[in-house]
Amino acid sequence: MPALHETRIQDNIFVWTLGGDTIETSYGTNCIGVIGTDAALLIDPLIAPAHARLVDEALKDITPAPVRFVVLTHHHTDHALGSSYFATRNAVVFSHRACREAMAAEHPGIIQARRGRPELRELFADAESVLPAVTFDEGLILHVDGIEVEVWHPGWGHTPGDAFLFIPDSGVAICGDLVFNRYHFNYEQASIAGARRGLQALASLDAETFIPGHGATGSTDVLKAQTSYHDAVEEIVSTGLSAGKEESAIIEEIAGRFPDHLMVSVIPAAITQMKTHLEKAR
Numbered sequence: 001m002p003a004l005h006e007t008r009i010q011d012n013i014f015v016w017t018l019g020g021d022t023i024e025t026s027y028g029t030n031c032i033g034v035i036g037t038d039a040a041l042l043i044d045p046l047i048a049p050a051h052a053r054l055v056d057e058a059l060k061d062i063t064p065a066p067v068r069f070v071v072l073t074h075h076h077t078d079h080a081l082g083s084s085y086f087a088t089r090n091a092v093v094f095s096h097r098a099c100r101e102a103m104a105a106e107h108p109g110i111i112q113a114r115r116g117r118p119e120l121r122e123l124f125a126d127a128e129s130v131l132p133a134v135t136f137d138e139g140l141i142l143h144v145d146g147i148e149v150e151v152w153h154p155g156w157g158h159t160p161g162d163a164f165l166f167i168p169d170s171g172v173a174i175c176g177d178l179v180f181n182r183y184h185f186n187y188e189q190a191s192i193a194g195a196r197r198g199l200q201a202l203a204s205l206d207a208e209t210f211i212p213g214h215g216a217t218g219s220t221d222v223l224k225a226q227t228s229y230h231d232a233v234e235e236i237v238s239t240g241l242s243a244g245k246e247e248s249a250i251i252e253e254i255a256g257r258f259p260d261h262l263m264v265s266v267i268p269a270a271i272t273q274m275k276t277h278l279e280k281a282r
Contacts, residue, residue: 004054007217010170012036012147014062015211016055021183021262023047023114024123028183028214028262029078031055032174034167036145039068042091043165043174044213045082049126052082067091069142071151072132073176073213074159075102076186077110084130094140095132096153099161103131139163154178156191157198158213164198166205173207181215181222183262184254185229188269192277196230199223214263232257237274247271 002025007015014033018025026047033055034041040059045052059067070087072080072095080103083093095103107129114124139152150166158177165174177186178198185195202210203223211217212226233254240250251267 001050001054004051004058006058009172009209009211009217013167013170013172014058015217016058018046018051018054021265023078023120026051026082027078030211030213030215031082032211033059033062034144034147034149035059035063035065036147038065038145040065041069041071041142041144041147041149042067042086043071044073044079044176045070045086047078047081048123049082049085049128050123052085055082056085065145069094069144071095071142071149071163071165072099073163073165073174074161075099075106076159076177077107079176079213081107081111081127083132084128087130087133088128092134093130093132094134094136094142094151096161096163097135097137098156099159099163100132100135102159102161103129152201154198154201155194157194158186159189162198164202166207168206171206171208172211173202173205173209174211175202175213175222177213178202179210179212179215179222179226180229180263181212181218181225182260183214184258184264184266184270185226185233186263186266186269187273188266190273192230192234192273196227199227229258233270234274234277237271238278241275241278 002018012035016031032043067086070083070091070093087093111127114120142149
């Protein structure tokens, strides 16, 4: 099992990640903990119960407070599937309605398929499809021992069921996969225009610290970098298609523009979704 890396953002806010960009490392997803005196909130507890247990063990080294709340920023398994571990331990799991619907539709088949792969069978042996107990349409506010945590749905951005969180007293925003920092953006189920609107919503917050779905925490610079990434990918795809380039050449150009970015495997989805976006814009 890869080692779990811990970053203290503030005295009561921590980030845990396995780093990397493979399924065995949960594709480098960030799990975030907001810790109160008698209860803890987790956001996106990684891809499998085995990883969620690592987070639970790390949390116990910090506080005796149990995990009472889990919020999912979207349904992709690298963020959501580990929530079953905490759901079966009496934590209440929250998500947008569309996130829950996508989990119900997709997760059982994904779990079965991964158990059929010998190299993944052990990691997903005890994975379960446990759906969120509470859903919302526009947003909600959680109170974790006096820590106010705002949960907002910015519309269809990275996925139809996106959510981001904001902790006003701390000035911390938890972005989900509206922001990838030095990881290629996964456009697989994205609305290009919606992803940009999500960045605008994050920028409107009175926040100083932004925790991305993948990659290192930063300031507003991570929002600006994500906007620049969208601009660059749209320009490369648009120009490439107009010039009649093969998709492989466009993929190579995107990878070459961002040589330090992980998750190169998601670049092909950028071309598919950008094609649809550009056709709608005509």
